[in-house]
Amino acid sequence: MTATENRAEHPDAELRDASAPREVFVSALLQAVPADWTDLAVAVTAAYQHRMTAAHDLVLAVDSGPVRLTVEPTTTVAGLVAQVRDLRGRAGESAQPGDDAPPVSAQVFLADDAAPVEGLAFAFAHREGVLWAEAKGDPGRFTHEHLAEHTSRIGHFAERLFGAGPAAEVGEVDLLTPAEHHRIMHEWNATAHEVPQLTLPELVEANVAAHPDRLAISHYDERLTYAELDRRANRIARLLIGRGAGAGDIVAMVLPRSIDYVVTALAIVKTGAAYLPVDTGYPVERINQVLSDAGVSHTVTIAALSDSVLVAAEQIVLDQESTRTRLAAADPSAPADTDRRAPLTPDAPAYVLYTSGSTGRPKGVVVAHRAITNRLHHMQHQIPLGPDDRLLQKTPAGFDVTVREVFWPLLAGASIVVADPDGHRDPAYLAETIVAENITITHFVPSGLKVFLQEPDAAKCVSLRRVVCGGEALPAELQAWFASVLEADLYNVYGPTEAAVDVTSMLCPRNPEPGPVLIGRPVWNTWLYVLDEQRRMLPPGVTGELYLAGVQLAEGYLGRPELTAERFISDPFGEPGARMYRSGDAARWRADGVIEFFGRLDHQVKIRGFRVELEEIESVLLRDGQLSQAVCLVREDVPGDQRLVAYLVPVTGTDPDIDKLRAQAVAALPDYMVPTAFVVLDQLPLTSNEKLDRKALPKPEAQVTPVGREPSTPEELLVAGLFAELLGVSSVGAEQDFVELGGNSLLISRLINEIHKRSGVRLRIKKILEDPSVQAIAALITA
Numbered sequence: 208m209t210a211t212e213n214r215a216e217h218p219d220a221e222l223r224d225a226s227a228p229r230e231v232f233v234s235a236l237l238q239a240v241p242a243d244w245t246d247l248a249v250a251v252t253a254a255y256q257h258r259m260t261a262a263h264d265l266v267l268a269v270d271s272g273p274v275r276l277t278v279e280p281t282t283t284v285a286g287l288v289a290q291v292r293d294l295r296g297r298a299g300e301s302a303q304p305g306d307d308a309p310p311v312s313a314q315v316f317l318a319d320d321a322a323p324v325e326g327l328a329f330a331f332a333h334r335e336g337v338l339w340a341e342a343k344g345d346p347g348r349f350t351h352e353h354l355a356e357h358t359s360r361i362g363h364f365a366e367r368l369f370g371a372g373p374a375a376e377v378g379e380v381d382l383l384t385p386a387e388h389h390r391i392m393h394e395w396n397a398t399a400h401e402v403p404q405l406t407l408p409e410l411v412e413a414n415v416a417a418h419p420d421r422l423a424i425s426h427y428d429e430r431l432t433y434a435e436l437d438r439r440a441n442r443i444a445r446l447l448i449g450r451g452a453g454a455g456d457i458v459a460m461v462l463p464r465s466i467d468y469v470v471t472a473l474a475i476v477k478t479g480a481a482y483l484p485v486d487t488g489y490p491v492e493r494i495n496q497v498l499s500d501a502g503v504s505h506t507v508t509i510a511a512l513s514d515s516v517l518v519a520a521e522q523i524v525l526d527q528e529s530t531r532t533r534l535a536a537a538d539p540s541a542p543a544d545t546d547r548r549a550p551l552t553p554d555a556p557a558y559v560l561y562t563s564g565s566t567g568r569p570k571g572v573v574v575a576h577r578a579i580t581n582r583l584h585h586m587q588h589q590i591p592l593g594p595d596d597r598l599l600q601k602t603p604a605g606f607d608v609t610v611r612e613v614f615w616p617l618l619a620g621a622s623i624v625v626a627d628p629d630g631h632r633d634p635a636y637l638a639e640t641i642v643a644e645n646i647t648i649t650h651f652v653p654s655g656l657k658v659f660l661q662e663p664d665a666a667k668c669v670s671l672r673r674v675v676c677g678g679e680a681l682p683a684e685l686q687a688w689f690a691s692v693l694e695a696d697l698y699n700v701y702g703p704t705e706a707a708v709d710v711t712s713m714l715c716p717r718n719p720e721p722g723p724v725l726i727g728r729p730v731w732n733t734w735l736y737v738l739d740e741q742r743r744m745l746p747p748g749v750t751g752e753l754y755l756a757g758v759q760l761a762e763g764y765l766g767r768p769e770l771t772a773e774r775f776i777s778d779p780f781g782e783p784g785a786r787m788y789r790s791g792d793a794a795r796w797r798a799d800g801v802i803e804f805f806g807r808l809d810h811q812v813k814i815r816g817f818r819v820e821l822e823e824i825e826s827v828l829l830r831d832g833q834l835s836q837a838v839c840l841v842r843e844d845v846p847g848d849q850r851l852v853a854y855l856v857p858v859t860g861t862d863p864d865i866d867k868l869r870a871q872a873v874a875a876l877p878d879y880m881v882p883t884a885f886v887v888l889d890q891l892p893l894t895s896n897e898k899l900d901r902k903a904l905p906k907p908e909a910q911v912t913p914v915g916r917e918p919s920t921p922e923e924l925l926v927a928g929l930f931a932e933l934l935g936v937s938s939v940g941a942e943q944d945f946v947e948l949g950g951n952s953l954l955i956s957r958l959i960n961e962i963h964k965r966s967g968v969r970l971r972i973k974k975i976l977e978d979p980s981v982q983a984i985a986a987l988i989t990a
Contacts, residue, residue, distance in 0.1 A: 229362025234336030236369045242288045244338055245317045246295070248331035250287045251340070251365045253278050254377045256312045258364070259749055261739065266304050268314040271295055275304035280378025280741050284368060287377065316343070329361060340365060359384050360746060378741040387746045392780065395800035398757070400731040402584045404553050406576040408477045410583070411617045412437065412541055418620055421594060426466050426625040436470060438539035443474035445537045445546070447505060450521055453548030456480040456504040457559055459520070461494065461512050463487050463628040464600065467525055469613050471507050479547040480504070481556035481573065484604040487628075491515045492875045497561050501571050501765060553577035559765055560607050562704050563820040563880070571765035578707040578759045579610060583618050585731040586611065589712060590673055590698060592619035592648065599641065599649040601626035605877070606816060607704045608650050608677065631655070632952045633972035634662035635959070641668040652678035652816030653685055658956040660692050663963070671695040677702070677709060678816030680804060683719035690717045701726035701804065704818070705774070705788050707759035710735070711802060723803040733757035735802060736780060736787065737794055745795070752808055753794040756780070756787040812841045814851065814879045815953065824882065827875045828853060833863045836891055838899060839882060844906050845935070850949070852907050853882035856890060863887060883949035915942035922966075922985035929961050930981060945979040955979070962988065
């Protein structure tokens with residue numbers, strides 16, 4: 208067996224030998240371009256550092272002095288070598304990098320240079336047409352293993368780059384060593400696992416058959432066994448089928464969180480249609496924008512919400528007497544394929560969820576049964592639920608976690624406890640419910656978990672065995688705080704709506720180390736790639752864009768083929784026809800195969816776990832012609848206090864009506880997308896390249912003029928002082944409204960905690976939201 212064959216079969220052997228520089232044959236290239244070997248050494252170092260750091264403006268420390276080079280992905284070998292020769296050939300001040308130059312990226316040692324190493328360096332040697340490169344580094348910053356990896360990687364990279372010839376482009380050459388490629392593709396992404404090819408109804412019906420009398424779902428005194436749940440869902444499904452619902456349709460659920468919500472979700476997928484959950488807390492305009500865009504065939508709702516549904520779709524009102532009569536007479540047996548319009552298969556769409564859209568309108572994501580059932584099976588493998596487990600279903604309908612909350616317990620034979628419709632906003636209610644209902648598992652977004660841990664009664668939730676956290680970055684400090692309050696296991700999950708809820712998962716350590724946010728490893732039948740701008744793999748430790756592939760990818764965006772083609776692209780690393788999804792998130796592999804997460808690469812943000820495209824908010828503000836420009840930004844001027852700020856440039860010669868603009872946003876957008884502050888500017892700040900300079904947008908000044916009478920009672924003075932403290936304003940009137948002044952549900956939770964600390968009175972968020980004025984909240988304290 209030759210050395211080459213042995214390395215291919217055992218690629219890690221290459222890293223074991225990595226301290227030995229790799230031979231790179233450069234005779235042919237030296238004959239093709241006017242250069243000597245030292246020029247090639249500097250050129251390949253520049254190309255390597257460009258690929259490793261994504262920097263285009265590089266300074267290298269060479270024997271003749273610092274050299275400043277411009278490297279683009281399209282830069283050719285010949286072009287880069289010519290640039291190096293020109294700069295090294297110029298002597299004196301004209302060759303200096305300039306005051307605006309970036310820091311030195313690396314040192315380049317040629318032949319017998321013996322300069323001290325500062326940071327990272329590459330030492331080159333040349334003999335008879337063969338080039339060697341060895342990485343050296345400051346021992347305080349680079350381990351022997353890191354330097355060995357650099358040595359192996361730059362050797363392979365140089366071999367490929369120079370072997371491709373003078374016209375080869377820097378961005379088109381693979382950067383990884385064979386050993387790194389093997390680890391990423393065949394070890395860290397070794398996720399293939401056989402999963403039953405079943406639909407959501409089949410998974411639930413298996414438990415109905417096995418445990419018909421086991422408790423499936425409850426809400427206070429209302430309780431349904433698996434058999435009762437199934438019969439109720441079957442009746443609704445048959446009513447929908449009788450009214451024409453089936454394969455190819457989307458049936459909307461405009462329902463508050465309730466047992467009916469869970470039953471209806473199961474009923475819709477039994478028809479063969481996909482279900483579309485709609486958050487009833489959305490403005491009527493937003494609800495109907497989603498329903499219209501989806502082209503729903505039917506809506507299922509209740510009488511109290513039926514007037515909010517304005518689209519021309521057949522409507523089923525569950526609590527109407529006529530509907531109750533039809534359901535009572537319906538066949539309670541499960542619909543079969545002979546009852547449905549077409550056979551129900553794992554490839555059929557299961558649900559549609561809408562997320563914020565950068566074009567000014569939300570976009571629907573279509574997810575098939577095989578995608579979500581894969582996630583549920585892996586979840587059950589990693590966090591097994593059993594008959595004694597009780598999951599608290601509390602996530603808002605517009606968040607894809609609701610899909611997991613509904614179907615995971617029913618797949619596992621566990622039970623669901625349904626929280627009150629606004630219960631997720633109230634940490635005191637959640638703690639009380641967890642204790643009273645013996646909840647063993649629930650989900651939080653990190654911002655919500657932070658508020659919950661501030662609740663004094665959170666420590667009493669000893670029945671909790673597992674908490675799943677996702678939707679936002681989960682920092683180590685919050686993990687440690689959780690561990691100090693609760694004995695439960697904490698799991699961090701990551702994934703966009705476009706990939707069936709979550710694609711990575713990990714059990715958080717009780718004593719996490721500070722540093723980047725860790726999101727774990729890929730779940731079953733899912734692959735992760737960290738790629739550069741040319742969609743080529745990056746090695747461990749190098750940050751790039753995270754791409755997702757595998758069975759959990761969504762079908763695409765409903766009715767948006769161009770957007771689907773832009774985000775769901777061909778997977779060059781998978782089987783023919785495979786796709787991958789551009790997440791837009793920055794990430795990197797750790798040396799042990801865990802993914803580190805660094806947030807967004809664009810201006811998309813997460814607010815309370817919900818994805819927000821800021822352009823959608825801006826388009827709403829620009830509607831009525833008051834403004835020439837609008838820019839939105841999430842600021843965190845006080846640690847832990849995220850504020851959505853709108854920067855407005857009015858039409859020349861006008862003063863914008865801020866109250867009208869706020870009302871416009873409230874009428875069109877979910878509450879988490881309504882700006883809490885509006886800043887009027889004469890013009891937006893620009894960079895030297897005439898692009899928006901977001902860093903130069905000013906901090907909003909808290910200018911609130913007290914309205915109405917002044918606070919007078921001790922309770923009003925307490926509440927008014929807390930308004931000022933939490934909202935960063937000087938003073939407020941007794942009649943002023945916390946929400947209108949910029950408060951949100953997370954700040955209301957903090958307000959409740961502060962009132963409790965200072966008065967001993969525990970208020971409920973539901974009561975505060977009914978009238979969030981100083982005088983009304985003060986009256987609640989008095990009562």
